[in-house]
Amino acid sequence: MDILQIVGIGFLATVLILVIREQKPMFAYLLAVFVGVAIFLSLIGKIGDVVSVLEDLADRSGIPSVYLKTMLKIIGIAYIAEFGAQIVRDAGLESIASKIEFAGKMLILVMAVPIISVIVETVLNLLPV
Secondary structure (H helix, E strand, O other): OHHHHHHHHHHHHHHHHHHHHOOOOOHHHHHHHHHHHHHHOOOHHHHHHHHHHHHHHHHOOEEEEHHHHHHHHHHHHHHHHHHHHHHHHHOOOOOHHHHHHHHHHHHHHHHHHHHHHHHHHHHHHHHHO
């Protein structure tokens, strides 16, 4: 799905949601969630292509796969947390959306600790004693 199709679907959904919201707010919210999930799922193939290219580059450069997998997990956490927070914001619950974003940031920090420790150890090994 190309960006013009995605934007077109987004505009169409927006018009439908604005029309439906007056009579059936729950249906309007469900339509917004459905369209958001459909757009996300339409991009899964593209994400898979990017992951395979990154794995190939990591293999050729000799980077251990654990670091690439950790980085991909961190990116995934960031995108999923943002997506979930936006859906909750659409429902008008800013406080819960903020908590989802906070939880995503904490999980990213936890996932990044091993990479940060390797970087610090590498720098310490480079310094003269």
